[in-house]
Every structure is written in C-alpha cells, then in structure tokens.
Amino acid sequence: MAYWLMKSEPDVYTIDELEESGRDIWRKPIRNYQVRNMLRDDMKVGDEIFFYRSNCKEIGISGIAKVASGPYPDPTQFDNKSHYFDEKSSKDNPRWISVDVEFVRKLSRTITLAEIRAEKSLEGMILTRKGNRLSVTPVNEKHWHKILSLE
C-alpha cells in the first residue's frame, strides 16, 4: 500500500468533479514517460492519493482519493480533436495510460505548498525538490501522516 501525490490544474480537473462522479478516470492526461512508468509499474489499487491543485491561486493539497483500477490506455491519445492527441500512439501499441480513481474526501482546507515548504519534517519530498516537474510523485508514509496532521 503506497501513497501518491497527483497534480491537476483547476481548469482541467478538480476534487469537486471527482466528488461528483464518485469514481472516474484520472482526467489529467499523463504525457511524461517517468510518470507513465510509475503508474504502470508501481501504482496499485487501494493506494491513497493527495489531490493537488497546481498552476492556480491557491496551490496545494485539496483532497484525498484512492486508486480504483489498474492502468489502461488513456483514451485522449486516440482522439484527434483532443489537445492530448498523440499521432505516434496506436490502439495496438498505446503509449499513454491512466488509472481510475475513487473519491475519498475533501480536506477541510487546502494545505498549501507554502506550508509544506515551511515544514521542516517534510523536507525531502519530491514535490518540493528543485526542478521537479513530475505531475505524479510518491509520498512516503511519514510525510503522508505529517501533512494530514497539518489539516
């Protein structure tokens, strides 16, 4: 059982949308090989996820979700009208995957990136590492509980 942090911009996908559907494909398409490999090889059904809001006014963790399926081909890669269309991908040999996620709960407030940075015991999180650009990162158990204790 592992923990993850997954980023999405509010204009693409939010915790509120996941709450509404209850369970859904992770709607922020992954287009990074390192992230794809983590989803494919390391992410397991039942793993817990921090839902992180990036590229917006209030940056931080807004809720909790759970991995609800194994990896499967991300449909947007085949959709030539989608911004995420990938002409080099085929149904026989899909390049990009996603997983289903299940709503767990919203946090009572957003735990901001600034707070996370300020917290000494959260040093070493991949999230706050200089130059990190991964939209999905593993979170260790200590960090997971520490962040929840800030809520």
Added chain:
DNA sequence: GCCAACGTTGGC
C-alpha cells in the same frame, strides 16, 4: 506574464 528547469525532438 516571466522565467527557471527540465524533457523531447531531430539533424548531424
């Protein structure tokens, strides 16, 4: 809107 930092592409 700016820009640092990184990933990807493609010519050679």
Added chain:
DNA sequence: GCCAACGTTGGC
C-alpha cells in the same frame, strides 16, 4: 550518441 532548439511545467 551529441546537443541545440524548442516545448512544457508550474511557481511566483
């Protein structure tokens, strides 16, 4: 296989 040019991410 190198690397310059370009694209993207995402905080500020």
